[in-house]
Amino acid sequence: MRQTAxxxxxxxxxxxxxxxxxxxxxxxxxxxPREIKGAVAPHAGYIYSGEVAAHAYALLPEADTYVLFGPNHTGYGSAVALSQDTWTTPLGNVETDRELGKLLAGSIVDYDEIAHRFEHSIEVQIPFLQYRFGEGFRILPICMGLQDEETAIEVGREVARAARESGKRVVFIASSDFTHYQSAERASDNDHYLIEPVIRMDIPEFYRRREERNITACGFGPIAATMAASRESGAVKASLLRYATSGDVTGDRSQVVGYAAIVFE
Incomplete structure (x- = not known):
């Protein structure tokens, strides 16, 4: 059982x-609900980013399994780590899709619970799914310590392949915040610059722009993996639903974190 962290x-x-x-x-x-193949949602404290995340979750369709890609902030565990444990939150337990997980055996994705034990990026997404869909779904949590372009694309494509082979209805979710600890004005400028290629589903340009401006989006690998998996699953367009920063809540616009809700359909 993966306990709350x-x-x-x-x-x-x-x-x-x-x-x-x-x-x-x-x-x-x-x-x-729409025919959403994938989404990007933030993972800060709910008081700061919860309303932004809700904009993405409000459009998600019911699915058999929600694949959750999150960055590894702790440094523990495998470079690309899949959890097969049951996860618990204050709203109850959620089972992982072990059948789908088995279809990833031998791929770049490792079975590893250590990477997930103290990591918050995936955990904070699960109550949103429970609030929307109750108990009738499973999850596939994948924690990415390795986030380079080649790895992210491979992870996304492998998971999309497994989803196709399973015959299940699967939605992919990237857990990521955007710019960290810059002024609201600079954060907004950098983040919209980075979001533009996400809307075009242009992974190479997304990486180029992130590196060009050294934009501190912590889950850039999960975003790219979700883009790749969504495209492999038939997504042809993307939309930015909402952008905000922590400064919109705190009133302090000198050092903010940026949040975005994006969907692929």
């Missing part, structure tokens, strides 16, 4: 309080 920090650890907080996150969204 950041309940009580990034989101409430009490079930009633968590449901209330999630309801607040969705207050300015309308749940309108």
């Amino acid at each position: 950041v309940a009580g920090q990034f989101y409430p650890k009490n079930q009633k309080d968590l449901k209330k907080e999630l309801s607040r996150c969705f207050r300015n969204t309308e749940v309108q």
Whole structure:
């Protein structure tokens, strides 16, 4: 069982309080499921980024399995690590899709629980799925310590292949924040510059721009993997649903973190 690592920090650890907080996150969204193949959602504390994340989750369709790509902030475990444990949150337990996981055997993706033990980037996404879909889904958590372009594309394509072979309905989700600890003005400029090739689903240009300006989007590999997997699964367009920064909540615009909700369909 993969226990919570950041309940009580990034989101409430009490079930009633968590449901209330999630309801607040969705207050300015309308749940309108579309044929979404993939999405990008932030992973900061819900008070800062939860409303942005809700814009992506409000459009997700019901699926058999949600593949969650997250960056590895801790440095523990394998370079590309798949969890097969059951995950628990204050809203209950969620099973991993072990059948889909087995189809990745022998690929670049390793079976490894250590990388996930203290990592928050995937954990904070799961209550959004539970709030939207209850108990009728599974997850496939993949933590990426290695995020270079070649690796990200290979991971995305391998997972898309496994999804096709499984015959299941699968949606891919990248967990990432964007610019870290710069002024709101500079963060917004850099982040929109980086988001533009994401909207075009242009992975090489996405990497080129990130490196050109040294943009501190922590989950750039998961974003690229989601782009690759979504495209392999038939996505032909992408949309930026909402962009915001932590300064919109705190009022301090001198050192912010950027957040974006993006979907591929």
